[in-house]
Amino acid sequence: MSTDTTSPSVPARSPSSVRAGTGDPVPPADAPPPPAAGAAVVLDLRDVAFVRNGRTILEHVDLTVRAGEHWALVGPNGAGKSTILSLCGARDHPTRGEVDVLGSTLGRVDVQALHSMIGHVNPRHPLRTPLTIQEVVLTGITGTTEWRQRWEPTRAEVDRARALVTDMGLGGKEHEPWTTLSQGERGRTIIARALVADPALLLLDEPSTGLDVAAREQLLATIDAVRVTHPEVASVLVTHHLEELPTSTSHALLLAPGRVSAAGRADEVLTTEAVSRCFAHPVHVERRHGRWRASAGPGTA
Numbered sequence: 208m209s210t211d212t213t214s215p216s217v218p219a220r221s222p223s224s225v226r227a228g229t230g231d232p233v234p235p236a237d238a239p240p241p242p243a244a245g246a247a248v249v250l251d252l253r254d255v256a257f258v259r260n261g262r263t264i265l266e267h268v269d270l271t272v273r274a275g276e277h278w279a280l281v282g283p284n285g286a287g288k289s290t291i292l293s294l295c296g297a298r299d300h301p302t303r304g305e306v307d308v309l310g311s312t313l314g315r316v317d318v319q320a321l322h323s324m325i326g327h328v329n330p331r332h333p334l335r336t337p338l339t340i341q342e343v344v345l346t347g348i349t350g351t352t353e354w355r356q357r358w359e360p361t362r363a364e365v366d367r368a369r370a371l372v373t374d375m376g377l378g379g380k381e382h383e384p385w386t387t388l389s390q391g392e393r394g395r396t397i398i399a400r401a402l403v404a405d406p407a408l409l410l411l412d413e414p415s416t417g418l419d420v421a422a423r424e425q426l427l428a429t430i431d432a433v434r435v436t437h438p439e440v441a442s443v444l445v446t447h448h449l450e451e452l453p454t455s456t457s458h459a460l461l462l463a464p465g466r467v468s469a470a471g472r473a474d475e476v477l478t479t480e481a482v483s484r485c486f487a488h489p490v491h492v493e494r495r496h497g498r499w500r501a502s503a504g505p506g507t508a
């Protein structure tokens with residue numbers, strides 16, 4: 208599926224309308240950058256609140272993601288990152304405010320149809336049966352964890368799955384069972400699975416979880432490569448660790464518990480001051496060779 212860059216149902220919003228924070232006037236440094244000319248709005252969260260069991264988990268959250276942008280959601284444990292991701296993936300509805308996903312407003316759309324346009328990379332993919340790598344990738348077409356009974360892929364779908372397996376560096380292993388794959392191989396398999404239905408939006412929930420340093424670096428390189436080969440796809444990646452951000456990260460949203468503390472271009476948001484404020488702890492942030500690093504100690508704000 209390709210993104211409809213002319214969709215009239217998704218009016219472009221002025222960057223100044225995107226608030227970062229709790230309703231206070233927007234400081235210029237926190238405002239998202241001007242959109243890329245003509246890029247479609249893929250995700251639009253407007254003044255979103257999310258309440259569960261009487262507890263406010265998110266409040267006054269605004270986020271606009273355009274085609275080709277690669278957002279990182281960064282924040283401390285329990286800040287609400289996964290909750291935002293579940294709204295972006297049309298898996299939950301906001302308690303207040305509005306969420307547009309791929310041009311449709313949640314609550315007024317069949318979410319099943321949206322799910323098929325969203326690739327979800329969950330390193331805790333709950334598959335238990337020994338499907339092969341190729342079969343796991345093909346379950347991205349049915350949107351199921353297990354193989355759907357009586358479903359047969361077309362030749363074109365099988366070819367596409369094979370091509371993605373090769374792109375992910377798993378060529379020749381397509382018939383190996385999921386149950387014996389390393390965490391790194393699983394990570395690359397679920398990225399291929401997320402891409403097989405040609406999504407307009409890719410959601411990555413802590414994709415480096417459980418990987419050793421070599422597997423993590425391979426996975427981040429894979430994500431960078433996907434962003435080159437699929438330039439129109441927007442992505443949102445959740446992490447606690449700046450070291451786990453791919454170099455291709457273009458934007459970032461810092462989430463302090465329940466609220467946005469900063470949002471915009473990654474280089475303007477991932478700073479010592481802003482990250483320290485978000486984590487309520489002094490953290491020194493630096494960027495080298497395109498990658499970010501956070502540390503405490505000398506030089507910390």
Ligand SMILES: Nc1ncnc2c1ncn2[C@@H]1O[C@H](COP(=O)(O)OP(=O)(O)OP(=O)(O)O)[C@@H](O)[C@H]1O
Binds near residue numbers: 260282284288
């Ligand atoms: N269904 C629910 N009912 C009540 N509280 C919930 C529910 N779902 C999540 N929460 C709480 O909401 C808060 C935000 O959770 P969320 O998983 O979105 O945070 P997170 O930033 O992704 O956390 P982590 O980094 O630890 O994964 C947490 O305190 C969590 O316990």
